[in-house]
Structure formats: C-alpha cells, structure tokens
Amino acid sequence: MDLFRILTARSKPYAGFVIAVLILQTLSAAATLYLPSLNAKIIDRGVAQVDIDYIWRTGAIMLAVAFVQVITAVAAVWFGSRTAMGVGRDLRGAVFRRVTRFSAEDLGHFGTPTLITRATNDVQQVQMVYMMMLNFMVTAPIMSIGGIIMALQEDPGMSWLVAVSVTVLLAAISAIIVKLMPLFRAWQEKLDAMNGTLREQITGIRVVRAFVREEHETRRFEDANQDITQLSLRVGQLFVLLFPIITVILNVATGAVLWFGGHRVEDGLVEVGSLTAFLQYLLQILAAVMMGTFMAMMLPRAIICARRITEVLEHTPSIPEVAGPGESPLTSQTGQAGQAGQAGQAGQTGQAEQPAHTSQADQPRGDVEFRDVTFTYAGAEAPVLHNISFHARPGQTTAIIGATGSGKTTLVSLIPRLYLPTAGQVLLGGEDTAKLERGGIVKLVSMVPQKPYLFSGTVASNLRLGRPEATDTELWDALRVAQAEFVTDLDMPISQGGTNVSGGQRQRLSIARMLVARPAVYLFDDSFSALDVVTDAKVRAAFAADLRTRQPEATTIIVAQRISSIEHADQILVLDAGEIVARGTHAQLLETSETYREIYASQTTQEVK
Template identity: 65%
Template sequence: MLWKLVREHARPYTGHIIAVLVLQLVSTLATLYLPSLNADIIDQGVAVGDTDYIWRTGAVMLGVALVQVIAAISAVWFGARVSMAMGRDIRRSVYTRVDRFSAEEVGRFGAPTLITRGTNDVQQVQMVVLMALNFMVMVPIMSVGGIIMAVQEDAGLSWLVWVSVPILLVIVGIIVGLLMPLFQRMQDNIDAINGVMREQIMGIRVVRAFVRERHEAERFTDANAALTDTSVRIGRLFVLMGPIITMILHLATAAVLWFGGHRVDQELVQVGSLTAFMQYLLQILMAVMMGTFMFMMLPRAVICARRIMEVLTTPASLVEPAHPRTPEHHDGTVEFR
C-alpha cells in the first residue's frame, strides 16, 4: 500500500527525485574517498616528513569535502521539496475523496478517523518519503562501498565488519518487530482521542445541560491515558536503540585499535591504513544506523498508508451523474410532493 500510494503521487516530481539520487551518489562517493586521502597523508606525508605532499593531498581533501557538502545540502533541499509536495497532494486527494462521501461512508469510517487519516497519517508517510530520499541511496552505497574500501585498506581486519554489522541488524530486526503492533495501536488511540474531543466540542451544550462534565472528563482521561501508555512504550524502544548502537560503535572502535595495533607492531599494516579502516567501519555502522531509523519509521508509515488507501479506494454510494439534466423552467421554486 505504501509503495502504491507513493508511486501514484511521485510521478509529477520525477525530475526532482532523479536530482536527489544523483546528488546523494556524488555526496556518498566523496565521503568514501576522504578516509583514503587521510591515510595517504599519514603514510606518505607525515611518516616520511613530506610537507609538500601533505599540502597537496590536503588541498584535494578540502576540494572533495566542499563537493560533498554542496551535494549533500542540495540533495536535502530537493528531497524536502518532493516530500512536502507529495504530502500536500495526498492531503488534497484525501479531502477530495471525503468531500464526495455520503453519510453512509462517513458513518462507516467515522469523522475522527477521517480527520486523523487526512492529517497525522499523511504526515507519517511524508516523513518516511523524506527519510527515504535522504538515505535510500546513501545507505546501500555507503555500506557496500565502505566494506570494499575497508577490505582494500586491511583485509586482515575485515572479520570485524562481518561480526559487528550482523549483530546490529539482528538487534534492529527485533526492535522493529516489537514496534509494528505498537504503531497500529497508536493510530487507533489517536482516532479514539480525536473522537472523544470532537463529540465533547460539538455536544458541549448537551453535556452541560445534563451535568455530564465529570463523565466526559473521565472519557477523555481514559483515551489520553491509552495514547500516553502506547507512546511511552514506543519511546522506550527508541531510547533503547541509542545506547545499543553507541555500545556497538565503541566496541568496534576498541576492537580495531586492539587488533590493529598488534598488526601495526607486526608491520602487517601501516598506521594510516589502520586509521582509514576504522573510519570506514564507523561509516558502515553509521549507515546501518541511519537505515535503521528509516526502517523503524517504515512500519508506522505502512500502517498509515494502508489507512489512507482505504479512504482513497472506497467508492461513494452517491455518484454525481456524468451528464446532469438541466430543468426546462428556472423559476427558482422547489416543490415537494
């Protein structure tokens, strides 16, 4: 459902999407090239005292870094334009469809859930599109390219990559599996609290006339408590992700320094290559982490897209005629028999 929804509303912005892909590719390749230049400066410049080589290679690094920054900023700008425009178009589609619903369809869905699907659900899809445009090119290229470059620097330490990355992926998979049902419950809770607030605002005179303020306050408290409980559970899983990723990054860094230090002592690898390998390993893990955040938002976006498509694919029971007939006489009167 998510792919179908995004594909239908992304067609007008194909040019912007291609620009994002190209710019992300340039930015990622430049990021992968920088550690290699840094290793050359250490091994061929600092180690032998060649100041001219340090200045030349440093100037190249500055140029590559400038290209990387410009490409990254431009990619984010185009990605933001596409995602915000798609969100606007999806909201327009939902509004247009709901505006054509009869009382039967509105009663079947309920006004609170229609409001949520046209606002909060669209926002979740919009944020996933933004994350995907920013990371869908960078993450795979950074991961695969980082592995290739790290193996080229020191194949003897490549086993650290094959150990740390699967551990991170397994942990992420477990957390995403726990988040999926919680996101569904959260959207239902948002529907519920919107329904309570809408009923209370529209029926405030009736509530006061029958002295039902305390009962309505209890209804809102229950709906609010349910939403809060679900949000806290989701927040706990998100908060747990940060320390786990940080611990894996620090353990990977410590392992590189420990085992790489022995290889430097044995003259199996140079200091610059070891530094570059550590940077590539951290880039790989950071790419996996950023991809993780995107995939953690994906379950909720899938649920939201499914709810949006339910509205967009529901036919109205009362359809306007394609060729309406105009009355012969226009005297401005209506007669009921």
Template identity: 55%
Template sequence: MLWRLIRTHLRPYAGFVAAILVLQLLATLASLYLPSLNGQIIDKGVVAGDTGYILRTGAVMLAVTVLNILATAGVAYAASFSSAAVARDLRGAVFERVGAFSAQELSRFGAPTLISRNTNDVTQVQTVLNMGLMFMVSIPIMMIGGIFMALREDVGLSWLVAVAVPLLGVIVGSIVVRMVPWFRKMQESVDTVNRVLREQITGIRVVRAFVREEHEERRFDDANTTYTGTALAVGRLFSMVFPLVMLVFNAASIAVIWFGAHRIASGQMTIGSMNAFMTYLVQILMSVMFGVMMSMMIPRASVSAGRITEVLDTRSSVVEASTPTPIRQRPAGVELREVTFTYPGADAPVLRAVTASVRPGQTTAIVGSTGAGKSTLVSLIARLYDVTDGAILVGGTDVRQAGLTDLWSHIGLVPQKPFLFSGTVATNLRYGDPAASDDQLWEALRVAQADDFVRQMPGGLDAPISQGGSNVSGGQRQRLAIARALVRRPDIYLFDDSFSALDLATDARLRAALAPHTKEAAVVVVAQRISTILEADQIIVLEDGRVVGSGRHTDLVATCPTYAEIVASQAVLEDAA
C-alpha cells in the same frame, strides 16, 4: 500500499528525484574517499615527516569535503521540497475526494478520522518520504562501498565487519518488528482522541446543560490514557535502540583497535590503514543504523498510507452519469415515482413506495411524526443520497442521469441544521451566487427577515461570522441560511424544517414575503408546525415512510386521521399555552 501512494504522487517531481540521486552519489563517494586520504596522510605524511604531502593531500581532502557539503545540502533541499510537495498534493487529493463524498460516505468515515487522515497521516508519509529521498542511495552505496574500501585497507579484519553488521541488523530489526502493531494502535488512538474532543467542543452546551463535565472529562481521560500508553510502549521500544547501537559501535571500535594493534606490531597493517578501517566500519554501521531507522519509520507510514489510500479509493455512492442528460425544463418541478430508500445497514426502509409531484409555482408541505422520513425525502431530491428503488425526476430528468452541477444549480437547499462558514455575512450569502450584488443580498435578507439585525451588526454585510455561525443566534443563523438560498434564485426550494427556530410572528412575515419571491418556483417545506403550512397548495403526510394522505389542509383534516391527530395535538398545545 505506501510505495504505490508515493510513486503515484512523486511522479511529477521526477526531475528533483534525479537530482537527488546524482547529488547523493557524489556525496557518498566523497564520504568514502575521505578516510582513505586520511590514512594516507598518516602513513605517508605524518609518519614520514613529509609536510608537502600533508598539504597537498589536505587540499584534496578540503575540496572533497566542500563537494560533500554542497551535495548534501542539495540533497536536503531537493528532498524537503519534493516531500513537502507530495504532502501538499496528498492533502489536496484527500480534500477533493472527501468533497465528492455523499452523505453516506461521510457518515461511514466520520469527521474526526477524515481530519486525522488529512493531517497526521499525511505528515507521517511526508516524513518517511523525506528520509527516504535523503538516504535511499547513500545507505546501500555507503554499506557496499564501505565494505569494499575496508577490505581494501585490510582483509585480515574483515571478520569484524561480518560480525558487527549482522549483529546490529538483528538487534534493531527485532525491535522494529515489535513496534509495527503499536504504530497501528497509535493511529487508531489519535482518531479516538480527535473524536472525543470534537464531540465535547461541538456539544459543549449540552454537556454544561446536563452538568456532565466530569463524565466527559473521564471519557477524554480514557482516550488520552490509551493514546499515552500506546505512545509510551513505542517510546520504550525506541529507547532501546540507541544504547544497543552505541554498544555495537563501541565494541566494534575496541575490537578494531585491539586486533589492529596486533597486526601493526607484526607489520601486517599500518596505523593509517587501521584508522581508515575503523572509520569505514563506523560508516558501515551508521548506514545499517540509518537503514534500520528508515525501516522503523516505514511501518507507521505504511499504516498512514493505508488510511489515506482507503479515502482516495472510496468512490461516492452518488455517481455522475458518464453522459449526463441536461435538465431542460425551466422552471423545473419534482416528480417522485415509487421512491424507496434504505440506509446502509438498516433493517427496514425509511421510505416505502413514495409517489408525489411537486409542480413549479406551488408550495408542497411534508409533515409527519419524528422518523417518518421527511428529511430523508428532501436529501433524496437534492441527491445527497441515491434512491434504493424507484426514481426522482427534476425537470423531467432522472436525477441519476443529470449532471450533479446541473442538478444542484436548480436547487436551493436550507438544511435542518443550518451551517455558516467563517467569513462575513456577504461571503456566506454569496455561496448562493458569487456574482450577486449588494442590492441583491439586501433584498434576500429583507425577504428572510434578516435585514434588521444585519444592519445593526458592525459592518453590515461585512460583519464577521464565526465558524458555524457561533456568533449569531439560532434564529438569526436560520434566516441567514434562508437568505443564502434566496440569493441563488433556484427553480426548486427545499426548506427542511427551516422555520422551526423562528417565532410565529417572524414565521408569518417571512412566509408572506417569500410568496411573491418564489411564485414561479417549486417549493418543498418540511414543517413541524401546522401553522407554517396552512396555505400550502399540497400537503403530503408521511407515516412510517409511507404516504398516508395528500391534499390541502381542510381536506386532510377530514380525510386523513394521521394529519387530523397532528392538528389536534398542536391545537391542544396552543390552547394550553
């Protein structure tokens, strides 16, 4: 999976890869040539006292060294550029894929793990790719070439290579095998820490309101301790590598000197050859060590690649039709035909055979007890989910056959929990229409009863908005979200309990200003307060996912027990207040 991911995203940088291969070949051949030249200087120059030979061969060694340095620097640059570019493309691909997810896929993965996969996991793949590009040619060539050159210097010491290389490979390889499951646990621990931290930051008000700081500290401490324990386990295994490698290195060097000295004394080997042989043996062991180090990084990168690929291979459950049908009716209305919907993994449908019609120029309210399926119905109209059975038509076209961009261009959604992006008031409002003028923004703010507090903010339309709208109140955030939908001027307005954060006076003023602004549009209002929907042209009453009543307020009070009960309960509360 790791190689498939890398191969796919590395293909555009084939030119850099080719340059890396050539430069690595030059650098490796230069490294293999230097010990032989050094041995020749010792034997033919130093021992023989030939200063001219030393200078000539030394000049060649200098030129080879410069070539080695330039080639190595080129490899480092090309490898760093290619790996960084692949990481950039991976992050972009993951971001694009997540942006296409429906609410179902977002709920299945969760925000913390998606963030971790697009940051930590991509970094792991980038690191192993960078190392691989830098050493993928030099390691095998250095190993094979080093063995060849060492045997050329002296065959009698070849048994040292046959012992030292497998010994080093077995020692480090056994450690790597034990590290693989720990790497998987480490990535899962990172997800857990991110999830707990995100929950605590997002829910800090709830935590403080219920004085649960110590409980949350214990939760984070548990997650952090688990991650720390996993990292320590990996660290303990990793700490064994270098001492064992150095033990093999030093033992091999001592063996070369010991047995080489005997061969020199018997006239079977020269001092220069022994020096070159020792250097080649070190190069061989170094290549083995780097190869094993690469293999140590690959398991963790493979886990990360699997997590990234899982996101990239996940297709949205909301799929656009291959040949979309355009929505031609303007203004568009909404028709629900026997709509049934069940959340993935749920035992029972949340909506059952809902049939209704929302006409342009009318306001349709949806009421019901908590869990009746009101917000789910709005999400289905906007096609954040797809219906399990039945059909939803917008402008006479089944939403599953319409193009997603075409569908969403007809809809202005104000969600139950409004979200504002970091930026300014203007940038948030222009999410509805990027080409909207300042006058259009102020008009939308006036209708949403938000122009007064925006004028008081420093900068007005250019006043800064923090991430999530944390620097404005809940009611102000709600009104800015309503204004954002008004800027779009869609055919269908979906207000998902969007007036609950407003006081009764502001609610009344907003509805009065909204009426002429939306007189040609189909307006769907999910509401908890009956006072918000008294003047609605149609009220749909949901209970346990079914439509138990439909009509105007006065008719439903007399004919629908569920609606009458809701009205009576709110009337009691108002009397008590």
C-alpha cells in the same frame, strides 16, 4: 504494496527532483567514501615520510572533496524535502477531494475522526518516511557496500571485525524494532479513538454542560488520553534503550579496531593511515546500517498509514459523480464548481446546499416529481419511504407534514441527490436525478436544512456562497426577505458553524443565503422551526411576494411541523411512517384526512391553551 504504489504514482510530477536527489546522493556518498582513503594517504605518505608538499596537495584535494560532499548533501536534502512535502500536500488534497464527494452513507462507513486522522497524521507519516527514503535510499546502500569494499582494501585481515559489528548492531536494533512494531500499530488506533472522543465532546459541549456531564466526559477523555500516554511511554522506554545500545556497540567496535589494528601495525601488517581509514569506514558502514534499520522501523507504520489513505482514495462514493471532469467538486475554481463541492459536503453533513446562480431566461424547469420512490438507509432493515409519488409543480408550493420520524427529511434529501432512491425515480425538470450531473442538480436545487450550517467568515461571505458575484444590494434584499434585520453590517463576523448567532438567526441567514443563490427549486426542511409564529409568518409572506415578482416559475417545497406554516400551500402531502396517507389543500385535507385533522386539532388546541 500501497505505500510504494502511492509514492510512485504521486511522485510523477516530481520526477526531475527525484532524479536530482539520486544523482546528488550518489555524488555525496562517493565523496564521503573517498575522504578516509585521502586521510590515510596523508598519514602514511605525508606524515610518515614528512612530505609537506604531499600533505598540502592531498589536503587541498580533501578540502575540495569535502566541499563537494557538503554541497551535494545539502542540495539532495533540499530536493528530497521539496519532493516529499509536495507529495504530502498532493495526498492531503486528494484525500480531501475524495472526502468531499462522500455521501452521508460513506461518511458513516468511515467515521469523521478517522478521516481527519488519515488526512493529517497518516499523510504526515507517509511524507516523513518518503523524505527519509529519498535521503537514505541511495546513501545507505552505497555507504555500506562501498564502505565494506574500501575497508577491505585498506586491511582485508580485519574483515571479520566488520562482519561481527554489523551483525551485532543489526541484531540489537532489530530486537527492539520487533517490539516497537505492534506498539506503533496500536498507537494509530488509539489516536483515532482519542480524536473521536475529543471531537464528540467538543461538538456536544452544550449538551455535556446542560446535563452536567463534564466530569464523566472528562473521565472518558482522560481514559483515551491515558491509553495513548501509556503506549507512548512504552515506545519511549524502548527508544531510550536504542541509543545507548548503539553507542556501546560503536565504541566497542572502535576499541576492537584499535586493539586488533594496533597489534597488526606493530607486526607491520598494516600502516597507521590504513588503520585510521579502516576505522572510519567501519563507522560509516555502521551508520549506514543504522539508517537502514531506522527506515525499516518507520516503514511498517507508513505502510499501515498508506493502506488507510488508499482505503479512502479508492472508496467509490455511494452516489456516483455523473459530472464531467470540468465540474468535479473542488477541482475547479469557478463559483459553480465550488458550489458542487459544497453540495458534496452538504451530502455528508446534511448541511445546506447552495446552487450557482442562473438567470431567469436560462433557468431550466424546476419542477420535482417522485415516481414510486422507495428508500432504505444502508444497513437498515426496513425502508423509511414507501412508494412515494407526487408532483411539485413550478410556481406552486408543495408542503410536507407528518409526525416526527415519518421520513420528511429523508424525502427532501432525495431531491438534491444526497441519497439515491432504492427504487423508483426522482425527476428534476423532467430528468431522472440519478442520471443528472451533480453540477446540474446544484444549479437547480437549494435547501435550507433542519440544522443549518454557517461557515466561518462574515455574513457576506456566507450569503455569497451560492453566488460569489452577488452585489451588496442583493444581499440586503435577501436579508430583508428573511427578516434578518439583526444584521447591521454585511461584514459582521460569523464563527465556524454559526455558533455566534442564535438558532433562529442562523435559520434566517440560511434562508437569505438560499435566496441570494436564486435556485429553481427551494427546499425548506423545517426551516422555520426556530422562529416565533409572527416571524415565521413574516418570512413566508415576504418570500412568497419576492418569488411572485422575481421568480414566478420557482418550485417551493416546505417541510413543516406547524400547520400554520403551510396552510396556504397549493398542495399538502401528509406523511405517516414513510407513506403519503393523504394529499390536497388545507381545506380539502380538513375534510378528507383523519391524520391531518388530528394534527390540526392538536395544534389549535395547543394554541388555545
């Protein structure tokens, strides 16, 4: 079972703690069981025979045993909690690491909300059940079995009372648990649904406002919220029954022991002390049964959660991680591995990838070659790219232009291996990207995506993402090239996603971030779209001048909608419905390509208008 597999595997680093819990719980349970029999002796021998000396001696032993019981119980809970919390932390880390390796396809397969629920709520459930298990797995069996033995030793004549009380208690709790189980299962799904709705609404809040959909969206959320509330209420109604029923059973059992036991004392079949001990043992047994059933109640939920966690942990990312263990994303603290991690995230979200810095001397060749590449999105019927072949040479700028939906973003996404081609090869520096280590790709390629993403922090922390050791002067240089003159202070705060700067400012900061990283291949995916024509021209001119002096061998690939953004490119590819329908320089294409001429004409007419 997934739960036990997860717990066994993840508890290995805490083996010492688990052993300590087992020993301490055994001691604590033994001490708890011993106390009522000492109490019985004080009553039957000390009190009944007025043996003050015996009362003092046995009382002292009781104190010592109680002290051991308290200390061992506290220590056991301490070790148990440390273990369960540690396992929870490790599991969350493992889910997070696995998710950062997911491609966009894997993310689509699960869905973001459920991944968040699995990494937080589901892990929490498993952690809680593990803590209960560690606390009760030894205590409950020892207390119930030991309690029965001890109770029978005190008065075997009343054994039937133990059997009846345990059966009634078990039956009552089980009946409620059976009703609770399906509700718990449904609760998990409703939580996923509510998180999904909430996330969508927060992410799309601007659109919601723009279309005045607040009321409709509020209703949608309220429905999801109401669903989960109804379910929680039903759970609560059943839970509310649980405690009165248990209390009634315990009180009736106590009454029965006193009633029947009283008669037996009267008949001289048992002593008062033994009767008291019997009663305490019965209550201990019932408490142990309760612990056991509560565990049983929590288990199915934890089992479902563990299965959901295992699904994530055992999901093989659709894009293999060819990197060696040292370069595994987020496992290493080095800048480069950190970068690889971001690359993984970028893969899922379509956000920017930033490479680690490599000096000119050790920089590998950054040319990009597509050999007969065809690409189909998972689950899609038709390919979005067909037989794409081109060579983007070092020191040159290759531009890609085409109608919206023609496959430009998909094409550039294949270069940093955000997706693997369905057929054909993408070569980076002469090597097939499918066989390259992710760390190697991350070193070579950097991309400013269509929708750039900035992380919460400062301008400096965002710019240093690709190269933590970059100096302030280098950051200012990059900001100058990207025309990000609105930055007056490198410590200017940036909010999550870069929502406190404008779209154009975000694009310029992303361009600066890529420049700080100094990759061998620069990818601009429609990265000038939010800039006005003048700023667009200034950024491109400054970028070209910067590369000429610092990285004359760098390869640049620009996806653009505006011909003015790419007319100076060394090579322009015209993409139409996933195929390259023409290629050449601006002048050549004006002569040879009808599609290009049409785009050009439409844009120049627009500008004239």
